Amino acid sequence: MFSLLYGKTTFLEQSKTQINQHYRGVPLNKITATVGLNIGHIHTNGLTLNFWDLGGQTELQTLWDKYYSESHAVIYVVDSSDTERLEDSKVAFDKMITNETLSGVPLLLVANKQDIPESLSLHRIKDIFFMSDELIGRREYYSVSASALNGNGVKESIEWTVAAIQRNAVNRPPLNSDE
Incomplete structure (x- = not known):
């Protein structure tokens, strides 16, 4: 399981569409801001990825840590076009x-x-976001350019995440799909 923080439901829907062969998703132009939590699942490489698409509003951020203990990776989606909220996103990220x-x-x-x-x-x-390497600590991290709306960078993101979870299995073993 992993958390999708400050995430875009569009990224989650695009991920499910690109990875799950028979998934017929929500029309991307019908997706609105996440209020609360969306849950999604992707089956790939012998793993079931359980996404928690957590709302990014300040009042909802107090709930994020309830999901951390079961997270095997974090995908933090930044709205690169929203410079007015970028500092708030950086504070939440830190x-x-x-x-x-x-x-x-x-x-x-x-x-x-x-x-x-x-x-x-x-x-x-x-x-x-990576100006403070000491905050990131001793963890594997990567960054990718994406457009969830048109799908660019989404499959690469999921592939990297799956590989990172598998490389980090000693610290946090993932659950296999058949468990």
């Missing part, structure tokens, strides 16, 4: 990655909405 329960858990940073011309580049997003 609080999340310094939580002891997530110590050593692989981290994927997704710079989403790269299809929008005004979006900050992946390089700039990385400069902002």
